[in-house]
Amino acid sequence: MALISQLMNNIPSMDFTKEQKRLNRFINRLNDPKPKVNQTPRQVVWKKNKATLWHYPAVEKKYETPIFLVYSLVSKAYILDLAPGISVIEQLVGRGYDVYLLDWGVLGYEDKGITFEDYIVDYLQKAVRRALRHSNADEITLWGACLGGVMASMYAAIAEEPIKNLILTTPPIDFRAVIQMLPEKWAEGILNNEINIDRFVDVNGLIQPRYMYTLSRSISAPINLSSYTTLLNHCYNDKFVDKWSRMDMWTKDHVPLSGEVVRQIINDFIVENKFIEGKLTVRGKRVDLKNIHANLLVMTAANDTVVPEEASLPIMDAVSSKDKTYETFMFGHIGMFLSDKCPAYIDKWLESRSKQVQN
């Protein structure tokens, strides 16, 4: 009897109320409506084709120099304004900056022929001009995130507009370093042109989101179960569930990519490594990173499984900027856009490099 009692004492008890809440929440999550994103107040400045230039006015304007955000082409930009409290944009406007975001939108079949050149000259450059005119500012801070960082650098190298500061977050400048993240033979297959995507692009035109999702899964983790067990584990925590739902929605919410852009990424950026070697041209202008003189801040993530540090580092020596800062954060690729540490660091860096509002 004493033995049974001792045994019973050693068996851990379960908190049934907590377990009930957890299971209820997990089951209910399946019926939850889609979380609301993009909640920071904003207004449309310009629209072109599927792209929209948004303006997020500063809560209390402290700086004349606005921040212009260029996001990646492969996923939706609402990761920058995911929810109040974890929104990068919300934090920047709260710190006194006017923010402009160029949202590329969701491409249609008619956009299958859009190239990087078109994106940079017809969209990005024009949007920057519009932002400068709209803000009545003399200069601008350009912030490129992920592939948007590559586009921002390409543009900065040919820009006629006054770019005062250039901020790049996990930019895959050296694509050769990015494909080193893939299994060796896959990388070899791409580099040796064994996997030729030309015909695939010609026939499909637009690369559908399901392909992009499969590609991103195969690069990061082909099998993903831990995300769901983590949700189950923390299901009683409403705040966690809310953030998880938003992240889950975003990771599955890919956008179609123009076939020509995919062709350029594979052939020009990866196989021929034209960007870092300064062999790329945009409408006849050579994209030479040496033409970049703006103050430069490069931020990378130490636990990034998509863009390793080695892929971003080469830009530090490639530009002509005298004022250069490099900072690594202990996050993953997406964590960079969900923490308040990055906006706080950017604010600190920009404080002395932005024109202050004269009272």
Next chain:
Amino acid sequence: MSKNSTYDPFDTLTKLTVQMENQVNDLVYQLTDNKEFVGLLKRGTNIQALLQERLNKNNGLLASKLNIPTKNDLADVAKIAIQTEEKLDSLEEQLWNLTDFADRTNREIESIVAASSEVLKVAKQLNSELAELKKDQAELSELKKEFTKLKEEMSSMKEFITFTISSELKKGTEMKQKKSKQAEPVTSDNKN
């Protein structure tokens, strides 16, 4: 474990899943990291492209028979809309340039007007100074006339004074001579 601690089976489940997931993913990479898989991928994309190509072709044939637009036809129409949008944008930019130019010109005109108003102001000032000068000149000429008159009067006065003095002197001389003539016979009588 103590009696008070609660057992959370999902903690263990999560840890196990993460471990298993890592192992399975490593296994997937190991199994696919070879030439055969790359070849399979190549064949897969080629087959997909071939099938898609045929599907597109048949779709086009069917659409032409049914007289309905294909996706390419719709894309062409959409491209025209995009081109129109681009033209509007470019017109708007030209309008901006014109507005900027007009603003610059206006500013220049304003500065010229400001400068000319300064000139006008100076001219007015000069005019008023000239009028004052003319007034002064008139006063001066009046003064001059008065001076001339005075001078004339003074010269006539001088003549008068000269004449008076000379006549007085003459009178005096005559008187002297008369006196001396009256005195002379007395003296001769005495001598005689």
